[in-house]
Amino acid sequence: MEATIFDRGSENTAYAQYFVGQSYLKMLTTRGVVIGNVTFEPGCRNNWHIHHAASGGGQILLCTAGRGWYQEWGKPARALKAGDVVEIPAGVKHWHGAAKDSWFTHLAVEVPGTDTRNEWCEPVSDEEYQRLDTAAQS
Template sequence: MSDKATIDGIFACGPENTAYARYFVGQSYLNILSREGVHIANVTFEPGCRNNWHIHNAAKGGGQILLCTAGHGWYQEWNKPAQALRPGDVVHIAAGVKHWHGAASHSWFSHLAVEVPGEDASNEWLEPVAAADYAALG
């Protein structure tokens, strides 16, 4: 990690998230916790890091659940105001909903990303969050 004073989370941060780096603004870290039955990953964001707008598609079921574990972050659905995220917050994201999530500009942030099983499930990565829109969150 680039900073020793990162974040006190209950799950290890994991290595740099190089596999998905092209879908993030800033540096994130990925620790896969489970691939059996339900895919669960601990995702840690450095201050200012966020993922691009994206959609979890599925013919039936699917979507994602975020379990916030450390720091301060943001979650936003398309055409809705952003909501602040803190440890203990839970976000249910239905399949087909365009959204993004990431750290606040001044704080590290971690969440568990739980993939809800679904038929013909896939992720559709889209454009980055506009810098001006993100900056307006404070």
């Protein structure tokens, strides 16, 4: 595992049902702008999900270590590395996680909004996920 700026945190048991594989969570702040340091073991990814908001809302990912993936519903996956930034508007169905052969860490920044909530959807299947890594290696 690559060195990270922030502590990896504890096993992410509170949200484990929404992940394939093991993730770790260290909340950096829960006041004002909520920011969590999320670390994914190789092959770990979260389920498809949507950040809803009446206004504002969404999420920003600040990638800090390793290699990972981000994908919006109906679009090709985007490979991620340290230094990448992903802006996710409210209402966009998406997932993110580690490459199959790399740990991956990002800061998850919740964009403030009105009436914000997350909707967790189906897992990213092993078949879908394996196709991403195979395509990236060609």
